Amino acid sequence: MSVVVPTSLADALRAVADDPDAIVLAGGTDLMVEFNEGRRRPSSIVAVHRVPELSTWHHDPVAGTLRIGAGVTYDEIERDPIARWVPALSQAARTVGSPQIRHAATIGGNVGTASPAGDGLPVLAALDAVVELTHERGVRLVPFGDFMVGPKRTVRQPGELITAVTVPVLSGYQGYTKVGVRNAMVIATASVALVVRPGAVAIALGSVGPTIIRCHDAEALVSAHADFEACRVSDDVVHEAAELVRAAARPIDDHRSTAAYRRHAVGVLAARLLRRAFQ
């Protein structure tokens, strides 16, 4: 097995282009588990933790955006100032593993692994985040909703490196909530992100389908009936939205939970987030 440890973005892009089958190691909190359990035996690895360009973020107050480098850790995302700009992403970051894990785990790794249970992903989906894929030949920007196409499957092409995600900095309510069987350090059995923009809401679900699921019917219902000025929404709308969220979920039975529970739980979580947003 070969391991390349580039120290600049140019070297990293070259390494990925030279060996399109290489696995990118960006924190290793998923990959090393798979590696140690023998589920994966990559022939070559490009470890990007020493690429300085990847571990920076840039806030553009004019555009109202935050560009987060793929190598930024969840420990940093959990804290200010990023926590102030994207509170839901900070909440999601807090649910990732233990403090040790969060010090190693990166948002780029989370996006690249593209697990339906990835904690940051429902928030990125609800924020309409844009994934930046960089190739030696150039950069392409992919909306998160188009990026993940299946469990651990994305549109990233050989030779491309995830270099950043860009999210809007918004003033309305946003929240992330997640159910696991333990009160911390647990894989999501179901999770929901809610983002409120003027006149519209976005709801995204994790761990209840092959990809992150946006609940367009529930979003349309709430967007149509919530009073965004007074910050009010009726109980009936909340109930109906919760039902639409449940209907949108496509959960499975596995050793972590049942499909019935997951479907039930996303409805409860969505209703609670809506009440927190419109109170």
Add this chain to the structure above:
Amino acid sequence: MSAVDAPVGLAGRLGQSAVRPDGVAKTQGTFEFSGDLSADGFLWGATLRSPHPHARIVRIDLSGAWKIDGVQAVITAEDVPGRLTYGLISHDQPVFAHEVVRFVGEPVAAVAADHPDTCRRALEAIVVEYEVLTSLTDPEQAVDGSFPPIHPDGNVIRHQRIVRGDQTIEGPVVVEGTYELGMQDQAFLGLEAALAVPDPGGAGVELHIATQWLHEDRKQLAACLDLPEEQVRLVLGGVGGAFGAREDISLQVHSCLLALRTGRPVRMAYSRHESFLGHVHRHPCRVWMRHHADESGRLLRVEARFVFDGGAYASTSSAVLINGITHAQGPYHCDNATVDGWAVRTNNLPCGAMRGFGVVQACFAHEGQMDKLAAAIGVDPVEIRLRNAMRTGDHLITGQVVESVAPVERLIRELAELPLPTEPVGGHDHDPMRLPGGAGLTADPATIRRGIGWAISIKNLMYSEAFDDYSTARVRLADGVATVKFATAEVGQGFVTLAGQIARSVLGVGDVVLDRIDTHIGSAGSTSASRQTWMSGGAVDGACRLVRERLFEHLAAVHDLEPFQLAIDGSDVIDTVGTLRVSVAEATAGLEFDETFEHHHRPTEDLDEFGQGNCHTAFAFAAHRAVVDVDPELGLVKVVQVATVQDVGRALNPLSVTGQIEGGIAQGVGLAVMEEIILVDGHVRNASFTDYLLPTFLDMPDVVIGLVEEPEPQAPLGAKGVGEPPTVSSTPAVVAAIRDAIGKDLHRVPVRPTDIVFG
């Protein structure tokens, strides 16, 4: 007085919270655990395991493994020179599967090579052709005889009844329930690891191993290796937790066989995944109970049926069964009983010892029943337990008289006095981390319901059923320094601390040297069954007393006194009726006193066919009260507080006692709300800490502790074992609290979110 401000020479005596001798090393990460062992020129060993729960081995082809560079040995059942099987009670488990595999993870072959990766490739290169057989995974099919025997010893490991008193008594109040417990893992942090070093010429072997009982390992190991026991020497490697999972043989025979075969030291170390397959677990169990009581709730008769799933091999299942059924009445007075118990064989993972040893299963059932009884007659959970509380002198359903101190009523009353949490749901600071769901921010405080639950337990101490249980210690006193030798496995419980405390107290010395823990002395018995403080504590105490007698005899002769006049006062020997005062150091200068002592507890008996007999040695009691916050809509639980009062006899090291209680409660909380090995058709679905969940800091409740110290007359130091009781009744207390919060009848642990939401 704390140990810190005690005068020099008095620090670290019995009754004080003496500091662990290995504490600093463990805290700083320099302690050598068995996984850290190595030797010059050592090879790595690895095990090939069955992927099937039940299959016939058609063919094994090792040639692929031999072709790999660096492979030094490849062995199977054909290569076992001695007995082909082992086991703690019956020898029914093969060293390597021969002709048939009976559980997923059963060893089939082992290799030794120059690198772990070479081992991995060698294992992959071994071809085993299996003919998959139908698996027996439902223990009821073993009970009813509907499944053909999966082992020459049959599918019933043991069946035992208890029939006592009037079998015709019914009601007037009758409560009935069926209770289930999932398979819990001991989940010690220090994975199985050993280093086997062969003697030149292969005449013997020295095994450094993390284990619970060096001499029992040696006995089984020597038989399989076909070596005299003297040629098999065991040394305790640093043990990172045990909880019962290290009582059985795991990698002992494999590592020694590989070392003897290659003539080189062999190191084996399991991964977490392999550890789940490589050791026994707590028995999943189904318990049916029917309690008959009078109108005031006093128990008239207990009926019960237990089915313990022993998995593929017997291990200690027969003893676990006896512990379970003989504790069916709980810590309550009851004259009449009808109990039927089965421990059976299936193609599930083998089960054996785990903290609580069968009594956890019984207690979860009888405490559920006591709450049902309280509800049936309209009293609270405290009152029903007070009305039935066992006392010293009561009979068990085995006919045995409880001679131990049995302060059940006092435990309950003192527990009721301990403060309940004063903070509201979520705490005064509305910290979401204190709510059910914790970091997931799921909870809205207004929807949370709080519940309180009670549970009381009785737990036998030491071994039962006519086993001659003993422990050995040797103490040498020279130049004011005591050197203590024993084979007691230190698994984290703190016997190494206690041994020093005993020596300092009895001999008045300041310096105590602990010799290496190995088989160069008689057996200490197992570090299990809450027995080492009593048994090895008794042995060290006995040896120290013999040494002290010799010292007093010597001084009496020198000073023309009677030995009985002399006593230890602080760090001096004094004449209690005269003026002599001489420090122990001075009195022993240039002298050496060396004594060995074996402590045996009094004999116990086998049970007869009606389950009658004095089968147990002694008993300890504990009471738990749990406070939980539950999110009923999502089925999430936060255990807020567990308060406990425990019958400890005498707290020889209060800090150690606290540690045992807190740790035991953590394990009990784990079983209550999250810990379970999930098996589907004999296959493990969650053999990792990603999916086998243990409580974290956020899941661990505040623990409030009260101790009842009524010295136990039978115990050499007055102290009862304290390790198991915290685990036994904390689980049912938590479940009772969840029932109280949501008003639903939960009858299975761990309680899953789905049980709360849809149950």
